[in-house]
Amino acid sequence: MDIERSILEVFTDATAKFADRPAFTCLGQTLTVGDIDRLSAQFTSYLQNHTNLKPGDRIAVQLPNVLQYPVAVFGALRAGLVVVNTNPLYTQREIKHQLNDSGAKALVVLANIADTAAAVVAETSVEQVIVSEIADLHPPLKRVLINTVAKHVKKMVPNFHFANQVNFRDAMAKGAKAPHQDVARTADDLAVLQYTGGTTGVAKGAMLTNRNLVANMEQVREALGESMKEGEEYYVAPLPLYHIYAFTIHCMCLFTTGNHSLLIPNPRDIPxxxxxxxxxxxxxxxxxxxxxxxxxxxxxxxDLDFSKLHTTCSGGMALTRATAEKWEQVTGCVVTEGYGMTETSPVVCFNPAEAVQLGTVGVAVPATEVKVIDENGNDLPNNTPGELCVRGPQVMKGYWERPEATAETIDSEGWLKTGDMAVIQDDGYIKIVDRKKDMIIVSGFNVYPNEIEDIVSAHPKVTEAAAVGIPDERSGEAVKLFVVKADASLTADEVIAYCRENMTAYKVPRNIEFREDLPKTNVGKILRRELRDEELKKTEAVTA
Structure with missing residues (x-):
């Protein structure tokens, strides 16, 4: 396992070896590995010759699963920039925070969602905005047709304006007229700022270096073994590439082995x-x-053709036994569940396809150490629940400009505290038994009560609020919000409307319950656990 190479070196090796292999397909258009090489070089040239960006500067990429994503990301990395993956679903408040916190000087954004960023970008450090339409990398006739339908028939493109705007196609045309220069980076250099609530709920950037990402790419490839053959795989990619799980699988593991990814821009449209x-x-x-x-x-x-399907990977949230068994029944393919987090690039452990243990998240990937500790930091024996800790080359460098938060999460020996409670079995398989913190997982997305409570508490009719996760058949968990009114006229609909204005949809509470007061410790800290326990008892009473 060679983890001292940079992403650029890995990319260059892949483009030399697999230039003719299909890499990404979206909306009926396929780009080969060679196409990605050529187009990303054009984007690199534009960044180097027509912007003030310098190696080490941050560039935010706010794109769904479209062909422009790998072109923009690899182009930025080739220019020596740091990619700030940005969720297209973010609200104005969330985008503004991320752009300012990262110090991003440029933004690549899809026209369909550009109005949100346009409302706040003047209040950030962004100097250049590159706007792309959904089919910008399709052949001319198809491009015009798709983009026209999206804009004028389906009305998918809102009105927006950036003072410092350039169209993606214009940027690519300018880049094609001048040579680019790949910027060498070391294994220790920062490659991606991946924002997460971490284990404390405050949105912050996990600093992922070239070594982190290349190491996890190699670890995942070894964990998959013979099931990932060079140049022969065709993976479905419904999870967003801006999420580190999909980024590592599709843009690192599959691309660098000459394999093919089918990008799904909107997986919520199931039909x-x-x-x-x-x-x-x-x-x-x-x-x-x-x-x-x-x-x-x-x-x-x-009725789909599953005759070639041999690998189904599950991550991001707990896999239920019922779902795994039904998937295998329908597709003939076993689901292999893994575990990871943004801070570990992300994969920590994975179920070997030939020895899956349902209910576990598998064994540690190569070159990775795991242990569990008690509340005092003492190591615990196998089969004893404790906080899971991880050490390996995929563990992040730290949190961007947050040394105290970094020190709280990674100790002096390099062990990262995950905040998750786990059991390590005698055979090395790991079972996640609970979350140490109060994080809520809605459809695989992390939702942090602190953030929701801070936002809702700013409402003039709210005295205080507490958010907890409750079981939900569709999304795994949903947010329930307990509110103490400051004004008796406050309604649940008013609270939900306020939340929708200020946070991404998956964070918006599904249920609102008004209380006269909330349970607290003797120092005044709200006891979310008591509220969760009350909800659990209600659920048990209903199902009993």
């Missing part, structure tokens, strides 16, 4: 998703529990 898969003999599928369930509820899913 459209299933229609896209018709006639395709895909070999791999990366998803999570809620997505598997959604697909299997579609009447056309069972």
């Amino acid at each position: 459209g998703f299933v229609k896209t898969l018709k006639g395709i003999r895909f070999t791999g599928f990366c998803g999570l529990n809620t997505l598997f369930n959604g697909l299997m509820r579609d009447p056309g899913f069972a």
